[in-house]
Amino acid sequence: MTSEVIEKFRQDIGSVFSTTEERMLARKSRDFHWYSPVLTPQLQHYLADVVVQPQTEQEIAAISAAAAKRCIPITVRGGGTGNYGQSVPLRGGIVLDMTRFNQVNSVESGSIRIQAGAIIKTALTAALGTGQQLMMYPSTLQSATIGGYLGGGFAGIGSVRHGVIRDSGMIQSLKVMTIEENPEILTLSGDDVGLVFHSWGTTGIILEAQLRLVPAETWIDCIATFPTYGETIAFGNAAFASDLDLFLLSAVEKRFAPFYKRTRAYFDGTRDAMFSMVNEKDVDAFFALAAEFNGVRSMAVSETERANANLRAIHETAFNHTTLMALQVDRSWTYLQVVMPDPFEPDLAEAQLERFGDEALMHHEYTKEHGRPRIGGLPLIKFSTEERLNEIMRSFEADGCIINNPHIFKLEDGGRFDADGRKMAFRKRVDPMGLLNPGKLRSID
Ligand SMILES: Cc1cc2nc3c(=O)[nH]c(=O)nc-3n(C[C@H](O)[C@H](O)[C@H](O)COP(=O)(O)OP(=O)(O)OC[C@H]3O[C@@H](n4cnc5c(N)ncnc54)[C@H](O)[C@@H]3O)c2cc1C
Structure with a gap:
């Protein structure tokens, strides 16, 4: 991306927090792929051109619209604890850091609605306050976000009781934003949540998750x-x-x-x-x-x-x-x-x-x-x-x-991407220009 395009993007998004400060670009372009001596030399040099930290849905929509208008890649990021370079921006562009979009929207009997950038511990604490708990969480509960867990995770503490995420019924619904000059918000439920689960941020920006809660135990x-x-x-x-x-x-x-x-x-x-x-x-x-x-x-x-x-x-x-x-x-x-x-x-x-x-x-x-x-x-x-x-x-x-080889950074190589082709069709619908996390899909990049 030329610095001129990035400056125009920053003007388009107005008051939304953005930075091109070098240390911040470096910090937000890394995740835990350093676990792998195979991935480290392949991924360590990639750098975002700009980091944005929205706080509201309107601000995320402004980012999506401006990215689509100027054709700039967007890599969505939560806590950056993924192990396969999932949130490393392979084509530079925007790193969309969701961690300031972090409110608990509601806790009811049997479910919680929470913004995607919230740390998982926040969700657990809110649930416990009502005598309920999450069905599972990763061991990174203190640093990983809800959106990152659903976008990049697989199982966790609680999976011996409730199953791995995809067949546990834990995700009741997801609100997802498209990447277009006029972004839309879609609500997915039932089997359709699988279109976004474990897609490494390639099939829409998760805004909010509704997760099933179970009675708290000691x-x-x-x-x-x-x-x-x-x-x-x-x-x-x-x-x-x-x-x-x-x-x-x-x-x-x-x-x-x-x-x-x-x-x-x-x-x-x-x-x-x-x-x-x-x-x-x-x-x-x-x-x-x-x-x-x-x-x-x-x-x-x-x-x-x-x-x-x-x-x-x-x-x-x-x-x-x-x-x-x-x-x-x-x-x-x-x-x-x-x-x-x-x-x-x-x-x-x-x-x-x-x-x-x-x-x-x-x-x-x-x-x-x-x-x-x-x-x-x-x-x-x-x-x-x-x-x-x-x-x-x-x-x-x-x-x-x-x-399940952890020394790869192409989504399909993890072996769980898109058996029936529905995810790719959905990706075209939500991201027609292919701007989300480019470089991670072997079949198109
Ligand atoms: C020490 C350690 C322990 C771990 N333990 C577990 C474990 O128990 N279980 C497990 O499953 N994993 C585990 N992991 C992997 C990782 O921590 C989890 O998958 C975690 O939940 C990722 O959350 P994050 O916020 O850090 O996501 P990130 O690393 O920031 O992102 C992960 C992926 O999700 C995408 N993403 C992030 N936010 C959004 C959003 N709002 N919308 C769309 N896509 C989004 C990103 O683009 C990226 O592709 C572990 C990793 C480490 C380093």
Whole structure:
């Protein structure tokens, strides 16, 4: 974009906050793709030409209209915690930072309506204030936005109870703005919310989400430890199949202990562990079941006890926070995303552990899909070369695992984009000039 076009755009949007200050452009052009030594050299140099931070629907409409008039790319951004460069502006242009568009519009029995730029914790707090809670949230709840989670996320804390986002019924409706000189606002509900979910901001600007709420429960942060990783997985499978009310089941092998500094008293590297959030009524039954697999009760703390003891919240030790804790200690690790075969036999966990030796540390998250366990492996991988990373992926596949490669930045390569072509048709409808997040769609860019 020439600076002249950008200046004209800034004049068009009048009083809407915009900046071309270099540090801000750099900061808002990055996300967590640095987890990947493959993506980092490919994406780190891209830069927006201008960052805008609207506060109202009218301001977002002014940005959309001016971008369409001047044919400037728009990359929508929430908290910038995506791992695949989803909010990196590959063609420069506008980064539309939604974080000042962040109001809770209403909380009713069974649902919340909230602006897309609100931090997820804001939604959870508002729901808890009415005796309700979100069905799930990512471990980045304190920094990620509602729009970013729906645009870029997949599952999270709560997915073992309610399923992954797409089949959980969590998204009741979405308000979406088109990119046109006269922008429209569309309201999607039912199956149509899938046109925008996990589209990386390529199928419209999410303005507002209506999310289903469920009655709030008291969750206890629990750690059970086991002599072997196979027994940890065998317990996880049994716990999933039981009547226990669980909000998180996150298995890590003992070699993760050096990264879990604030829980060292409970996970010291001598035994493998299941990190869980358990309904307070089921805590004793949870540990009784663990005992059947030689598990022992290591920790069970309420939110208050945890805060008083300055322990890290269990939900911030799971999903990609586990990876983050390792990277904070040693940047030579990277990771993979692996869907384990169903059923996931403990023997396979042990065999993979042995096969990869010091090159991979095992971590599995239990989620649910169509009522069945969907166990996601997020193994840490000691990075050497891209070729070796690819070999490791093929080795997992040979075991019947499915790889969702986190070292890619094209939406289709993640394997969940547009099976029936409806998303692409919708994209043409909402963004006829193809200005949204260009460069992310292999089929058209
Ligand atoms: C430590 C760590 C832990 C994580 N844990 C989880 C987890 O438990 N579960 C999970 O699913 N993911 C997880 N992630 C990935 C990521 O945090 C989540 O997907 C998160 O919800 C993204 O929100 P965000 O606001 O940061 O989005 P961003 O990174 O800003 O954006 C993500 C995508 O959504 C698009 N987008 C943002 N806002 C809008 C909008 N208003 N309208 C349309 N599109 C929009 C962007 O263009 C981008 O393509 C984790 C990442 C890290 C670094």
